[in-house]
Amino acid sequence: MNTAPADAGWRFRVPSVIPGFGLTLGFSLAYLTLIILIPLSGLVWRSAALGWTDFWAIAMDRRTVKALEISFGTAIIAAAVNVVFGTIVAWVLVRYRFPGRRIIDAMVDLPFALPTAVAGIALTSLYAPRGWIGSLLEPLGIKVAYSPLGIVVALIFIGLPFVVRTVQPIIEEIDKEVEEAAATLGASRFQTITRVLFPGLAPAIVTGFALAFARGVGEYGSVIFIAGNLPYVSEIAPLLIVIRLEEYDYAAATAIATIMLALSFVMLLVINLIQAWSRKRYG
Amino acid sequence: MADFVSTASLHAEKNRATATTESRATRWVLLALAFGFIALFLLLPLILVFAEALKRGVGPYLEALGDSDTLSAIRLTLLVAAISVPLNLIFGIAAAWAIAKFEFKGKAFLITLIDLPFSVSPVISGLVYVLLFGSSSLLGPWLKSYGIEILFAVPGIVLATVFVTFPFVARELIPLMQEQGTGDEEAALSLGANGWQAFWYVTLPNIKWGLLYGVLLCNARAMGEFGAVSVVSGHIRGLTNTMPLHVEILYNEYNAVAAFAVASLLAGLALVTLVLKTILEIHYGHAIAGSRGH
Numbered sequence: 001m002n003t004a005p006a007d008a009g010w011r012f013r014v015p016s017v018i019p020g021f022g023l024t025l026g027f028s029l030a031y032l033t034l035i036i037l038i039p040l041s042g043l044v045w046r047s048a049a050l051g052w053t054d055f056w057a058i059a060m061d062r063r064t065v066k067a068l069e070i071s072f073g074t075a076i077i078a079a080a081v082n083v084v085f086g087t088i089v090a091w092v093l094v095r096y097r098f099p100g101r102r103i104i105d106a107m108v109d110l111p112f113a114l115p116t117a118v119a120g121i122a123l124t125s126l127y128a129p130r131g132w133i134g135s136l137l138e139p140l141g142i143k144v145a146y147s148p149l150g151i152v153v154a155l156i157f158i159g160l161p162f163v164v165r166t167v168q169p170i171i172e173e174i175d176k177e178v179e180e181a182a183a184t185l186g187a188s189r190f191q192t193i194t195r196v197l198f199p200g201l202a203p204a205i206v207t208g209f210a211l212a213f214a215r216g217v218g219e220y221g222s223v224i225f226i227a228g229n230l231p232y233v234s235e236i237a238p239l240l241i242v243i244r245l246e247e248y249d250y251a252a253a254t255a256i257a258t259i260m261l262a263l264s265f266v267m268l269l270v271i272n273l274i275q276a277w278s279r280k281r282y283g
Numbered sequence: 284m285a286d287f288v289s290t291a292s293l294h295a296e297k298n299r300a301t302a303t304t305e306s307r308a309t310r311w312v313l314l315a316l317a318f319g320f321i322a323l324f325l326l327l328p329l330i331l332v333f334a335e336a337l338k339r340g341v342g343p344y345l346e347a348l349g350d351s352d353t354l355s356a357i358r359l360t361l362l363v364a365a366i367s368v369p370l371n372l373i374f375g376i377a378a379a380w381a382i383a384k385f386e387f388k389g390k391a392f393l394i395t396l397i398d399l400p401f402s403v404s405p406v407i408s409g410l411v412y413v414l415l416f417g418s419s420s421l422l423g424p425w426l427k428s429y430g431i432e433i434l435f436a437v438p439g440i441v442l443a444t445v446f447v448t449f450p451f452v453a454r455e456l457i458p459l460m461q462e463q464g465t466g467d468e469e470a471a472l473s474l475g476a477n478g479w480q481a482f483w484y485v486t487l488p489n490i491k492w493g494l495l496y497g498v499l500l501c502n503a504r505a506m507g508e509f510g511a512v513s514v515v516s517g518h519i520r521g522l523t524n525t526m527p528l529h530v531e532i533l534y535n536e537y538n539a540v541a542a543f544a545v546a547s548l549l550a551g552l553a554l555v556t557l558v559l560k561t562i563l564e565i566h567y568g569h570a571i572a573g574s575r576g577h
Contacts, residue, residue: 024377036446107321121531126331219405
């Protein structure tokens, strides 16, 4: 590590003998600006150019509000389901030894590697009324494909690895002696898990929830096949952006995109605050 | 099974055996839940892709893959990945070098900006380029007057792909190079190597597995991206259709065998990616910092 400069004055960077700072930082910033920052600020600028009344009219349009509700609502439900099952999967993978563990472990990353369109058509065929699972659910009166429930199923698929991969390393790090100490002091296994282990895992679980949720809100490819895309019922916000674009209604597309970005950032901020709080509370 | 359940009446020896694990019944329930969930949500969709693709036998499957529109979609997907992955690879190395080897103000903010594309919906990633280069933008008419096509053409697809795969290599390399520190490079420099030599002979060998890991993930996403590419592509068959977009077109035409045939190639790519990724994790886990999770 470099030592701090002798004079404590403000410096952009700590001096170093390693060359290439200007070149690499300059290139990185230029590339970042061209690819990410200019296009994104273009979105914000176009949205600002709309003016407050126009923006508000689009934002309060019933179809927009409904699409945003559906996107955020289904993403929250799917992330909650993933928190429960993702934590169980992570626990089983770390703590238990069983044949095929390595394969299951690798499988968890499938949603990262499988293109969303492929996941979309596969899940739709699976849950369609005549599909492998859909045909079993139909007599029970449960409709998954072409309904909001289908959106939740797609988002569960997409979000699972986010929870498993955030919680798994933390479970690996748990010191078994803590559990032994709790047991020695007379705690039941249930108490050890809920009172000793869970508080330590809570920040990771919240992070996993946040990541799965953020991904779910913006997800498009896997959802549009299974959702049925009925306005006011199963039409997600990203799809509404695409529809507005195809209608050459750039103003509406821009406004909805800006609202989505703003809402996601607010949600992530809130979750970050919860995380900071739980870290402070539980160490 | 009851004798395995830990109760206060069991004596110390047996109680200790279950002090840091669950009762046998609980273990079975948890295992069954985990297996059931993975089978239902991950395994079944994967099996279904291949089952549907081969539903009418190998002949129609191969016929669907030999279709000229399918072949041009495959070519375009390979082309787009061949351009966007190296671009993000170079960026990833440069950004990781600047961030990991030096201490400067605003570093944390820069890392946040690099991660930004992960929290943007793919549709929005495509939309920003439509707004930038579309006919309603400032640049659009100017580009048109020079006959430069970006939207609904290959450059737009490449740009959208670069946007969504932007962080992959960088975020693999940054923690890895931060962990490795600057000692090796300083030694090389003090022995008379110049900057390029230090990078080429010292840094690169140190980071090669992490680099490969990042490239693997970047490539999988580049070839599979749907939302962002869908917005900028224009869906012109045989011209601006990538494999995922072609899957959608075939599926919407109720040509299920062909749709799943193309999908099976992408699923195959995903499986190869997972196998290589697992091999890298098993053999070079120590050389891939933050080897888990994205």
